[in-house]
Amino acid sequence: MFASLSQSIIDMERDWLKPFRRRLRPHSRVRYGDIDVYYKRFLDGGGTGFGQDFLRLFRSRRMPTQARLFEWCAGPGFIGFSLLAHGFCETLCLADVNPPAVRAARMTVRRNRLADRVAVYRSDNLADIPPTERWNVIVSNPPHFDEAVFKHHITHYDRDWHLHRDFFRDAPRFLAPDGVIVLQENNQGATAETFRPMAEAAGLRIVLVENCRGVLTPQPNYFYVGFMRAGNAAPAWVGTG
Numbered sequence: 190m191f192a193s194l195s196q197s198i199i200d201m202e203r204d205w206l207k208p209f210r211r212r213l214r215p216h217s218r219v220r221y222g223d224i225d226v227y228y229k230r231f232l233d234g235g236g237t238g239f240g241q242d243f244l245r246l247f248r249s250r251r252m253p254t255q256a257r258l259f260e261w262c263a264g265p266g267f268i269g270f271s272l273l274a275h276g277f278c279e280t281l282c283l284a285d286v287n288p289p290a291v292r293a294a295r296m297t298v299r300r301n302r303l304a305d306r307v308a309v310y311r312s313d314n315l316a317d318i319p320p321t322e323r324w325n326v327i328v329s330n331p332p333h334f335d336e337a338v339f340k341h342h343i344t345h346y347d348r349d350w351h352l353h354r355d356f357f358r359d360a361p362r363f364l365a366p367d368g369v370i371v372l373q374e375n376n377q378g379a380t381a382e383t384f385r386p387m388a389e390a391a392g393l394r395i396v397l398v399e400n401c402r403g404v405l406t407p408q409p410n411y412f413y414v415g416f417m418r419a420g421n422a423a424p425a426w427v428g429t430g
């Protein structure tokens with residue numbers, strides 16, 4: 190009886206009190222180029238840190254400015270807003286399932302007057318994205334682990350890789366012709382090969398792998414894996430590393 194009572198208290202703290210306290214806390218702010226990005230600390234899944242390495246990746250490969258870029262699992266949009274601020278895209282689309290993340294991203298749009306260039310959707314994976322969206326490049330720092338130990342962490346946990354699998358299944362509908370997907374993953378939870386069968390089942394092929402160790406590692410090691418439709422030729426920037 191005591192065990193089940195203390196479990197109920199733990200569940201109540203996690204499911205009600207913690208979200209309530211987080212809601213009351215004011216937003217923080219980080220500046221990328223001329224954009225102030227609003228967020229709360231618990232929404233940062235690495236986007237303010239290793240996520241900013243997308244700038245180096247795209248600079249080193251001389252990726253030209255893209256007409257429209259999408260950040261999947263965007264959180265407050267640290268990566269997407271930064272790429273927009275640094276001229277890697279003309280317009281930006283962001284989506285996340287977590288309401289506080291969507292609220293933060295919309296605050297950034299409002300306070301920086303970006304409504305004519307940025308769309309923010311609350312979407313469970315890609316299920317609630319308007320069918321008219323077309324993206325030249327998709328980027329993401331999605332949840333990196335399929336281990337149940339992370340099951341209460343929305344920023345980390347992808348049960349049985351269902352999030353990745355459904356993403357690969359649905360993303361081709363939104364990809365512009367010759368569109369490219371670049372995911373930032375972590376060798377602590379996966380290697381590029383983890384995703385190959387899921388992508389291939391969806392008619393995609395791997396076109397880029399950078400910094401992947403090829404085995405699971407005890408410490409974090411972030412790497413990039415890129416995908417295109419199987420029949421599409423890769424643009425020059427994808428092949429230059």
Ligand SMILES: C[S@@+](CC[C@H](N)C(=O)[O-])C[C@H]1O[C@@H](n2cnc3c(N)ncnc32)[C@H](O)[C@@H]1O
Pocket residue numbers: 232233234235236237240262263264265266267268284285286287290312313314315330331332333343344345352
């Ligand atoms: C590793 S965090 C990355 C957040 C942010 N992009 C960053 O780099 O800090 C993963 C994100 O995936 C989101 N997420 C988890 N499950 C999702 C789902 N079913 N649909 C959309 N987003 C989801 C979480 O809310 C979280 O914001």
